Amino acid sequence: MWREHQHGRIDLGDQRLEYRWIHPHKPGRPTLVFLHEGLGSVGIWRDFPDQVAEATGSGVFIYSRRGYGRSSPVDLPRPLTYMHHEGLDVLTHLLEHLELGPVVLVGHSDGASISLIHAGGTQAPDIVGVVCLAPHVMNEEICVASIQKAKVAYESGDLRARLMKLHGDNVDCAFWGWNGAWLDPDFMKWNLEEFLPGIRVPVMVIQGRDDEYGSAVQYETIKAKAGAGAEVVLLDGCRHSPHKDQPVATLAAIARFVKSIG
Template structure:
């Protein structure tokens, strides 16, 4: 089943897509995109995850991205906190999700950690996180400065516009201005990690221009629940794009070990 629809959450209309079994029939993979991502930029990866795991999938663009409603800029520096604590629970409510596995990339991984570490929601049962951030690093600031130059002077804006449409400036500046704000140098999510009691799978590329192994080490050391780490190689910031087979295989094994792989796929 593939169904495109819209849902309302936190006063915004969000574009969404459902793939595979419905929420009453299997756990749901909930895809949380990166700071410049959206529904379309996941491409065929959610469908491949559905086919491999037997789970359903909910993919959506946060407000300010893709074909969802725009947001007022500048974003507050706590925008990921708001997405995790207010918007994501409303999205799960609106879509009728009963058993959620949060699949987060970059900003989406950070949002998943905040949610799991601070929102008492029994629906959220596991995390699959690619290149999550829990604090700012010089390497990240440098990469985001390079992205700003590419947006202003190179072809990055045209490339993003194909996916974000009228939201392209909303998406880029909402992300870029927040991360390059001097106040964001001290941004840190480690306070949430001891509250993460559910199983967590971490995937980090060794050639990631936006973060180092220190992010993964901090999460491993501080979460309360079981944690596994996988290091796809070669791999940059987007493991689902650079090493999709590795991500899918690791996700299937992880979900199987924690009883969350749908029966149909567990053959």
């Protein structure tokens, strides 16, 4: 039984996914499922999930998507619909396999987008809330410019060496799968607005005012179109990673949101 282990890999048949599990502190709380950013993995969250577990009493499941961390590799180039596949197919299969009961999705960047796709594009019977850290529902020039800078840092700086600690043999798969898709000219047409009206659970968006990967149009669109409405929390002195740049405020917002649900 996977719940007996704090760390491991879940076998979904066509792929094995690295995971970390934090047991709940209190009964009756929804489980929080963490979905990492486009260059992330289980390890990138550090101890933030532990802090959230302590503050909410919830169990927390963190996993690395295919092509990241110690999960199965993935063929490149990734299709430009890779987040659709993750949200509609993989996450659905994973949640059915885990049988966690009521779930709050907590996604960052790509992970937030995947969470919105799942909540609005599937029946999502177990989802009771969605927390989006710096989500994207469309591509923007500001995002492309930052991703181009990341390419330079990977090719000629120390970014590859730093990411190796998170991904090991998957490092090139993780970086180029993300970077190649976002810099494809056709990805400027990528858009998730069609999924927003189908979201029937509360949504919280947490975004830094200085986010270098997305403008106000991202959270304004979610707030205007999410089917059950969305609360937006804007943080000063914060860039693209609210849980790193403003961990205290981000933790407080997530804890308040989770407690309001269950």
